[in-house]
Amino acid sequence: MATVKLNYSGKLENIKGDELHVSLNLVQFNDDGVEVLYAPALEVYGYGNDFKEAQKSLDVCLREFINYTINKGTFESELERLGWKIKGSKSKRKYTTPTFSDLLINNNRLVEIVNTKDFRTHTTTMPLAMA
Numbered sequence: 001m002a003t004v005k006l007n008y009s010g011k012l013e014n015i016k017g018d019e020l021h022v023s024l025n026l027v028q029f030n031d032d033g034v035e036v037l038y039a040p041a042l043e044v045y046g047y048g049n050d051f052k053e054a055q056k057s058l059d060v061c062l063r064e065f066i067n068y069t070i071n072k073g074t075f076e077s078e079l080e081r082l083g084w085k086i087k088g089s090k091s092k093r094k095y096t097t098p099t100f101s102d103l104l105i106n107n108n109r110l111v112e113i114v115n116t117k118d119f120r121t122h123t124t125t126m127p128l129a130m131a
Contacts (some may be wrong), residue, residue, distance in 0.1 A: 024039045024041055024042065024097065025039070025040070025041060025097065025100060025121060026038065026039055026058075026121065027039075027040060027110065027113055027119050027120070027121045028051070028054075028119060028120045028121070029113055029117040029118060029119040029120075030117070030118070031047075031117070034047050034048070034049070035047065035048055035049065035050055035051055035053065035054040036054060037051075037054040037055060037057075037058045038109075038110075038113065039058065039062070040100075040103045040107050040109070040110040041082060041083075041084070041097040041098055041103065042062070042065055042082060043082065043107070043109070044058065044061045044062055044065050045057075045058070045061060046058025046059070046060070046061055076093075079095055082098065083098035083102055083103070083106055084096060084097060084098060085098075100121070
């Protein structure tokens with residue numbers, strides 16, 4: 001496996017034009033010849049024939065997750081369900097991802113990946129903040 005930077009960082013816009021600055025821990029593994037990138041803090045996957053395709057797929061899935069939950073009015077409740085910490089006033093919210101160890105306690109899929117797959121991860125905890 002080539003050495004790659006395993007954190008996601010970028011700007012995503014939902015359909016309302018709200019901008020989210022995103023930085024997430026990722027787990028990379030191969031599943032029957034398919035390259036998979038998994039963001040366990042959001043339970044979102046991207047996949048492809050190689051890392052670049054998986055990264056593009058993850059970008060699409062992250063946008064869809066954000067758009068769907070914002071449109072349904074469940075963005076914050078979904079993050080809380082996933083173990084995120086939410087602080088600040090409505091106009092200056094700060095969303096902080098759960099730690100990798102918390103994810104291992106509460107995310108059965110991540111535990112399965114860690115126990116059965118050859119995986120790589122970047123373990124720095126990073127925030128998701130509304131701009």
